[in-house]
Amino acid sequence: MSEANKAISTRVYEEVWANGNLGVVDEIFADDYINHSQPPDLPKGREGFKVFASGYQTAFPNMDMNIEEVLADGDRVVTRSSSNGKHEGD
Numbered sequence: 001m002s003e004a005n006k007a008i009s010t011r012v013y014e015e016v017w018a019n020g021n022l023g024v025v026d027e028i029f030a031d032d033y034i035n036h037s038q039p040p041d042l043p044k045g046r047e048g049f050k051v052f053a054s055g056y057q058t059a060f061p062n063m064d065m066n067i068e069e070v071l072a073d074g075d076r077v078v079t080r081s082s083s084n085g086k087h088e089g090d
Helices: 002-018 023-028 045-059
Strands: 065-071 076-084
Touching: 002 045, 002 065, 002 076, 023 045, 045 065
Parallel strands: none
Antiparallel strands: 065 076
16 A cells, blocks of 8 residues: 555656646545645635646746655655746746
């Protein structure tokens, strides 16, 4: 289970954050997903995450994201990453 969960977490960073592929959100995020980091005025669930990620990508179109470390224990995963980019949004 841990290795599969690490692969999912890595996929989110690589496909969504690094490559802007929001289509993968519907595939791998749960129906009842909650993003506790997004602004409160965004919709809940996967659609809200897509809006959040899209806005982030618009603000940082040249973002370079690197996964530094992925740790897993059972169904819990921690991904340590770094990102670099110039803010070009509102």
